[in-house]
């Protein structure tokens with residue numbers, strides 16, 4: 001979209017609408033004449049709030065009401081902030097009783113302008129519900145509600161003389177302070193906005209002007225008759241809004257986020273400006289110019305409001321776009337899918353323990369763990385204390401097991417964050433016990449890997465550990481070291497490891513000790529062994545849809561890669577035959593060549609040798625070879641055969657583009673490593689975006705209930 005065609009009419013009208021609300025609360029023309037002020041603030045400016053409701057309905061409907069939850073949350077938070085902002089004024093005014101606070105907060109708004117927030121929240125609930133009916137049924141219901149509201153608003157004089165309706169509205173007014181609320185006013189405008197009607201330009205314009213004229217007549221007539229109890233709603237208003245919104249929609253190109261933010265700030269801040277202008281004017285003895293003169297008052301309030309809105313906008317938190325340079329894309333649906341597949345390979349009663357060490361193998365541990373938790377996973381494993389704390393801070397509940405060594409000095413932190421610690425040998429257990437406070441542990445059992453653990457056959461040591469009073473032993477586990485190998489001797493070794501493990505557990509039972517939760521399989525143990533009689537299986541790499549060894553072993557099991565890695569093309573150069581490029585001029589052009597420079601390098605975690613070992617990336621759905629030496633922050637690719645490549649294009653280093661895919665396993669094979677290393681080394685300056693289509697709720701079976709490991713469950 002070129003700059004010339006950008007014309008964000010909707011967002012700009014938000015500013016106008018916010019200024020209209022300021023008008024309503026300051027009466028700019030009242031010094032000029034009552035009639036003029038009435039026309040401006042009680043007729044024209046009555047389009048402002050319906051407009052805000054219509055834009056809300058318009059955007060929610062365009063997302064298929066999918067963003068409704070997020071919108072409601074954001075609105076509720078904004079409202080709470082506004083309530084806090086105006087608390088001093090409430091308290092200065094004497095405050096409310098507890099019951100009245102509740103009513104104000106939930107229904108009428110805690111200050112005069114804040115009624116909009118509870119109204120839009122209730123209105124969106126109703127409109128969203130109605131939107132599931134067919135459109136005309138929804139609109140007629142909302143119109144009926146509006147008509148009922150009219151009777152309690154501008155047409156109150158008409159109905160209040162009749163005893164039945166009068167009693168009805170009395171009842172309404174014990175709940176709502178006004179009829180312009182979330183029940184009667186908001187649903188109609190939200191749904192009119194959702195309908196997104198666009199008429200021709202001439203029709204919209206004529207319609208807007210004519211209906212405004214009629215509404216002016218209606219307003220003045222009702223004023224003459226002295227019918228209004230309040231004057232937010234007119235019979236003509238919905239018609240007028242339909243034309244006005246269509247006029248704006250027809251001219252709307254692009255968006256202006258700044259106008260959006262400023263209009264909200266103007267709306268929120270102007271009552272404080274009114275208070276400050278009044279107080280300030282008194283202090284400097286300018287009451288006549290800044291308060292009594294209505295135009296002076298309005299201008300001062302608007303200027304102060306605008307100045308503070310602009311200042312707050314400049315100071316707002318701003319974050320760089322994660323996709324500006326190089327980024328990971330995390331597919332949460334694939335993560336959940338993999339968890340379901342792995343879970344389905346376990347014995348009944350055996351739960352998945354998600355291994356999210358090394359920042360979730362580079363996938364972002366908090367995001368991954370939170371999503372798995374929503375899907376029903378209730379046990380997690382990390383490598384060290386800081387990773388465990390990070391999970392708890394991210395809101396992860398249930399078992400969090402630290403698989404690596406944690407020194408006994410850290411026992412207070414283990415306790416504070418309710419982490420379960422692996423005991424890596426007897427000495428470690430004794431040190432933890434000597435720290436003097438109870439700590440929850442799983443005993444690591446060495447069944448042949450010889451890395452961590454108490455030797456499986458050393459029953460005496462195990463029994464001694466069970467005798468240590470500060471060790472709350474809630475499980476034992478071991479780790480298999482050749483379960484990924486199909487070779488006969490390796491399979492025999494794995495069987496020996498399993499036997500040693502189960503025998504150790506049995507001997508403990510024989511001594512009258514409960515081994516607690518037992519677990520031994522990791523990813524390859526799940527993929528290559530039959531279901532085991534365990535309580536957990538610890539899945540790491542397979543959860544991320546990747547195989548450790550060169551082959552993409554997970555493909556057979558139906559696992560899907562969770563991570564993609566992408567980066568931007570920053571520029572494209574042309575080289576003549578014989579010209580070189582990059583450090584050492586390692587690349588030499590043999591023909592007329594176009595080289596694209598991509599903004600990712602070895603400092604982002606890519607192996608430096610990849611460029612010389614046949615590395616490639618995907619661009620415009622085609623495979624392009626890397627060229628020359630990889631730099632710390634950039635790499636070259638040869639795009640001679642993909643002429644449409646431009647700066648800003650997205651290069652895929654891992655993942656899918658069009659019909660082609662590059663897997664992490666391919667890269668690790670080229671660089672003589674395993675995908676675990678490649679993924680876990682992806683650097684911290686690489687951005688991250690998360691994709692999720694479906695709703696994750698509780699699809700994964702839990703481990704057997706009554707889990708002593710889960711302090712929160």
Ligand SMILES: *Cc1c(COP(=O)(O)O)cnc(C)c1O
Nearest residue numbers: 355403479522523538539540541
């Ligand atoms: C890393 C680790 C796992 C997970 O291994 P994967 O092969 O990635 O599934 C399981 N258990 C222990 C003890 C580990 O260190």
